[in-house]
Structures are given as C-alpha cells and as structure tokens.
Amino acid sequence: SQTIHQWPATLVQPVGSPLSLECTVEGTSNPNLYWYRQAAGRGLQLLFYSVGIGQISSEVPQNLSASRPQDRQFILSSKKLLLSDSGFYLCAWSGLTSGRPNEQFFGPGTRLTVL
C-alpha cells in the first residue's frame, strides 16, 4: 500500500531564517506531487506541483521554492521566512493506483509558525 510522510510535524522558526520541509511517498512510482498551504481560517492554496523528477510548476509567486531530487521525494524550501509564511503545509500525491488519476492522497501536514 502507499503511504506519504511529512516532517517535521511542527516547526517554529524566526523571521528571516531558512526553511526545509520534506515529503516522501512509498509504495508507488512516478507520482504527481503537490505542496499546499492552509493559512488559519482559509482554504487550501496550491503552491507547487511536480509531474516528474526536476519538473516543478509554481502556482503563486512567493519566497518559497520546491525541488524534487528523487522520484518520491518533494522538498519545500525558503531562504528567508516571512511572518506570512506561517500555516499548515500539506503534501499530496496522485497517480494511477486508484484508477482515478487526479485523486490526491494527503500527508499528515507540517504546522509552521514564523515568529
């Protein structure tokens, strides 16, 4: 079966510090991968998605970046965090396993607080 992991689960960082959040998927190959942010009281905002190694598409301009160094690894980064980067970050994957290619499976999330 497929599983998706995110770490860390929670993170408190000062403004201006760097960020690295990691997401890995097990039990499937060549998944589509997604990073979402959920700010307090708001819905899900798609930040990045990737259809393959080294292929990243950005949905919104921001000081965040994403990388996919391996097939099942997706990393969200920032060189300098802003207060507005606080939120709940969710990684998701989709693929052909379920028969519905755009069904997305979500990780447990990372709660980021920027002070």
Add this chain to the structure above:
Amino acid sequence: GEDVEQSLFLSVREGDSSVINCTYTDSSSTYLYWYKQEPGAGLQLLTYIFSNMDMKQDQRLTVLLNKKDKHLSLRIADTQTGDSAIYFCAESLTEAGYSTLTFGKGTMLLVSP
C-alpha cells in the same frame, strides 16, 4: 476561471442530517471530490462522484450533482459528533496531460450532542 465556493460553517445536532453545499465553475471537470479534515490532520478522501452521475450513495453519505447549475452537495445522515470536521469540495481539471484539484475554502461542520 476556476473557483469553488462553499459555505464556511454549519452547525447541527447529533442525529440530524447535515447538508454541505458547493458550487464550481468549470463544466469540464471529470470528478468532483469531498475531503474531510479533522483538527491538526491532513485531508482524507470521503467520497467522489463522476461528472456523468447525478447521485452517489455510500452508507451515511449521499452526494448529489446538478451539472446544469454546477452544484454539488454532501448529505450526512444521522450525523455524529465524530463527523465534526472541515469538509472540502474539490473539482478536478486536466490540462496539458496532467490533472490538478481546485479546492473550496472548506465548510466547518460542528455537531453538538
């Protein structure tokens, strides 16, 4: 453009039925999904409906789709306190060979005993 709208809050009593509504804008959507998010957790797929269906029933859940009005609803029968969560409606869109989901802002369902 792509936009999915939901009411933000719904409060019901335990044992009542809950109906969560959603409107979407893209008539080319193939699947429409309902996800559930419990506090501090990721999203779990609850159910889905294919765009050529009008209704789908899955135990206590009933999904109704009105394609003409681009309206989707989720009915939870005999709502329990464990159903308290945020419910997200999402439409799937396919562009240039890959698919994405567009989510609504979520409806917070509060079930009181």
